[in-house]
Amino acid sequence: MAERLVAVGRERVLVTGAAGKIGRATVADLLAAGHEVVAVDRVEPAEDLGTEFVRLDGDDLAGTTAAVRGCTALVALASVPHPGTMPPHELFANNTVTPFVALQAAVDAGIRRVALASSGSAYGTAWSPEPTTVDEVPVHEGAPLRNAEEYGLSKMVTEEIGRMFCRRHPDLSVAALRFHWVATREEQLQRIASQRSAPRRWREELRELWGYVDLRDAARACRLAVEAAAREPYGFQAMNVVAADLLADEPLEELLAAHAPQVVVRSGGPPAGGAFSIQLAAEVIGWEPRHSWRDPD
Incomplete structure (x- = not known):
């Protein structure tokens, strides 16, 4: 499917979170697309972001x-990664208060x-704690959320915060982007x-589960999420932002058969x-x- 132009x-x-890994890439992507950006973070960026920067805490x-x-739009990326x-x-408090504050300020504006x-x-x-907690692949957005540590829990609560604001404001569109390991090409090849x-x-x-997403693709998803809602509001949507292939040489069926045979493999995943x-x-x-780690240099 070709990327839809909005x-x-x-x-x-x-x-x-503009000084972070995804934040820096997202700022660059938005600027390259012709948008203005106000970059916010609690730490100074290591390099000039090429736009207005405001230093403040997430709370x-x-x-x-x-x-x-x-x-006109918000990309809320501030988070302990x-x-x-x-x-x-402390991690849980930071990762839940920060998106709440950002959404509250945004909707009030x-x-x-x-x-x-x-x-x-x-x-x-x-x-x-355990190697895998999924019942089947491909993992769809409706799969059970079985996080067992503070980071995964904070992200589940972050999504609930987004849902709540959408219930309060029926004209609000919130895309909760479920990023997998966000990596540069160099990190993928390593x-x-x-x-x-x-x-x-x-x-x-x-x-x-051998998942990853290229940093450039993650940044573009942030931009498309706010652009798409300008054309057609979509309420709250949690969606996977993951590369179409595996970060492994072997096919998924072979890997699971050898190391997690209890996971059911169904059709309908990425080609x-x-x-x-x-x-x-x-x-x-x-x-x-x-982008994929398999791309030619």
Whole structure:
């Protein structure tokens, strides 16, 4: 399916978490598409983002309200990106208060289009104590959310925050983007090289179900989520943002048969063989992954 073109005017987009990995890429993508960006983060970016930057904490409602004034859309990416960096209760508090504050400031300012950073960890993959917690593949957005640690739980709650705001504001569109491991091409190739040259770490690989998404594709999903809602509001939608293929040489059926035979393999997944359904993102916001670690240099 070709990417759907959405006719939108010049946006002024507030991007929270703009100094982070996805944030920097999203700012660059929005600017390249001709939009204006107000970049917000609690830390100074390592390099010039090429746009207005506001330093403030994610729980600063007054500061966020001031920063969002005059904006037409919100991309809320501010988040602690994985567990282990701080005590669990602090991570959970940060990752739930921050999106609530951003959404509150946005809707109070009249914004009705939001892209919200969720994660495949909401399913229980990536950081789960056990290697895998899914019943079947491809993993659809309606699969049970069986997270067993604070990061995945915080993302599940983040989605519920988005749902609540959509119930309160029926004209609001919120795309909760369930990113998988967001990686640059160099990081993808390093992971493949490690698989090929060292003993396989099957527990870790099973946790992630060999999923990933190229950083450029993740950034583009953020932009498309707010652009698509300008053409056709869609309420609350949680959608997978994952590459169409696996971060592995072997096919999915072979990997699961050998290491997780209890997982049922059904039809309807990406033709490239990935473990996650990405059809919903194509239907709602016109997003499809353009990049793979298999691409020629």
